[in-house]
Amino acid sequence: MALKIYGVARSRAFRTLWMAGELGLSYELVRVDFADGGTRRPEYLAINPNGHIPAIDDDGFKLWESMAINLYLAKKYAGGAGGLYPQRLEDEARAWQWSFWGMTEVERPALTVLLNRIGPDDRRDQVAADEAELALATPLKVLDGAVSASPYLLGAHFTVADLNVASILAWARQARVNLAAFPKAEAWLKTCHDRPAAQAARQLQREG
Ligand SMILES: N[C@@H](CCC(=O)N[C@@H](CS)C(=O)NCC(=O)O)C(=O)O
Structure with missing residues (x-):
């Protein structure tokens, strides 16, 4: 699958999951939880060195910070007038x-x-x-x-x-x-x- 969303829904990853839903994107939710130390494991720190969720991997492009992720996803996938991303x-x-x-x-x-x-x-x-x-x-x-x-x-x-x-x-x-x-x-x-x-x-x- 091209898009991976790292996190759990009861975190700021909620924002990205909502955006992915609006855009009708298919994605893999890679479960990384702060409650069990998942955000601090080396394999996750390689994706987001801050140790926070959410982060995404969009076909090899890695991005963190929930607002930046949503702006990126909306701009890339919303397209066209009347879409989620403004034209002007x-x-x-x-x-x-x-x-x-x-x-x-x-x-x-x-x-x-x-x-x-x-x-x-x-x-x-x-x-x-x-x-x-x-x-x-x-x-x-x-x-x-x-x-x-x-x-x-x-x-x-x-x-x-x-x-x-x-x-x-x-x-x-x-x-x-x-x-x-x-x-x-x-x-x-x-x-x-x-x-x-x-x-x-x-x-x-x-x-x-
Ligand atoms: N400014 C970041 C904050 C991310 C953040 O702090 N996420 C929390 C969960 S809601 C987290 O990962 N906490 C776990 C930790 O700090 O270990 C964003 O908006 O993406």
Whole structure:
């Protein structure tokens, strides 16, 4: 098989599995798990020296970092107007903007709420969870404004920008972050997460 995805669905590999599903790609999921030390084995470090999942091997081309992987896959395989990857240079730049924004402004507080609210009992810290939820309000307001102006982040159609941001925010929904103050963002997120490819990736998560 040409495309290998390294990771497990209950990790950031979820993002790549969702993207592969959107694109209708056939792939091999190579099970590398952080829970059993798989991410630190020499054979995996040869693919991603950071020891993190996900990573891909696309016919010999190896790539790591979830957002970079999704941008690459979308650009390579989405093709054509109305596809997941924007056609105009400016829209492409906005897809990068939203992807970097998701990683730098959203990911840490979303993960902090998740780990402290629904992580292992002995590691939960309600105060840290509440503080992180408060910190999320700033980027959520930005997102709410963006999807008030157009149905999706780059305009009328769902693109890699939506997938990347919504896949990061999946943690916030799992952690039951209250989105009521951001009704447009909440509706947009639900629309993204209701897509069949997102549901299929969620199902892979439930299966472990
Ligand atoms: N910035 C990286 C982060 C990847 C990452 O930290 N993945 C976690 C799982 S969600 C991991 O591999 N942790 C295992 C470890 O650090 O050993 C990305 O988005 O791909």
